[in-house]
């Protein structure tokens with residue numbers, strides 16, 4: 001039987017005097033998902049486990065040419081330290097993009113970060129003290145939970161359904177627990193693939209204003225839409241500078257470039273810049289200039305259309321394959337975009353036991369438990385559809401369907 005790894009914590013060195021790590025480290029586990037990926041990403045396995053964009057769709061040539069242009073025209077400046085806020089032409093491009101999406105931000109409201117993950121960390125750093133409460137959708141993006149734990153915050157999860165976070169449950173938490181922050185992935189969440197409905201968006205922004213609690217809107221996925229109509233971002237509905245908006249080029253250009261951004265009020269950008277100075281001084285000068293150079297000439301929107309064509313067909317293939325191969329009566333989300341969908345297992349089937357059977361059949365997924373805030377549920381799994389061809393999706397879901405039937409009977 002393939003056994004799953006436990007979190008790979010090295011044995012402590014034998015020392016006379018033990019090292020005294022910060023108390024917060026005892027609250028921070030390694031990401032269970034990353035540990036699982038070590039097993040599931042073997043080449044012989046059809047993996048729906050990772051959250052990776054498809055590497056065959058990276059615009060490698062255009063990115064390489066942008067780097068060459070940067071080296072030949074601004075080589076020494078590109079190798080030098082630079083400002084914490086980020087490369088001005090890139091911030092200007094992002095500011096224009098934000099404005100075209102109805103977000104009232106110019107380049108001075110934009111801070112370039114090393115991926116949007118750093119944005120989550122910096123926002124947590126400027127807001128959270130030990131014991132502070134963060135409201136999150138349950139289940140929630142795991143690495144956001146990790147970032148909040150690093151500041152010894154307490155996460156309170158509110159329910160979630162096909163229309164995203166149960167905003168009707170947020171007010172009670174606002175009244176009873178005086179949270180410092182509300183964290184939400186408004187479009188195509190990780191792990192569920194669901195989006196916040198328009199009326200819930202308006203209500204959430206209204207609650208944020210009434211209780212003066214900022215919203216951290218994490219939006220890595222909204223450009224990856226395969227059907228349905230976009231809803232306005234929370235940031236575009238905000239008139240009080242209470243929404244802090246995060247996005248990234250990780251899913252549209254390349255995650256390896258590590259370029260994301262925060263768009264927020266000047267007051268918050270100032271605090272975030274100070275926090276970032278202490279973290280890494282600035283995001284890679286070369287990568288920022290390469291991204292900026294690329295965006296001057298590259299057909300970014302055309303590239304996103306191509307991503308949406310390919311990912312959309314993978315998403316729909318997976319939905320069709322689930323209908324054909326999973327036992328009748330099972331339920332899963334119906335994403336309109338993003339990279340994931342979320343499946344509820346039949347009664348009595350546990351995701352971790354299923355993964356062992358699935359790995360024997362050479363197919364993998366991520367069990368849902370690590371995404372839950374408190375009581376982990378063992379009856380959900382996350383499936384990624386962006387990183388396998390439609391043929392492999394059909395084959396992998398058929399194998400997974402057989403593994404589920406084996407567990408049911």
Ligand code: PMP
Pocket residue numbers: 051114115116117118141185189190218220247248249250255259260
């Ligand atoms: N937020 C969410 C919801 C994500 O799924 C991810 C990537 N898995 C990130 C943030 C981080 O993205 P990056 O740091 O690569 O921009």
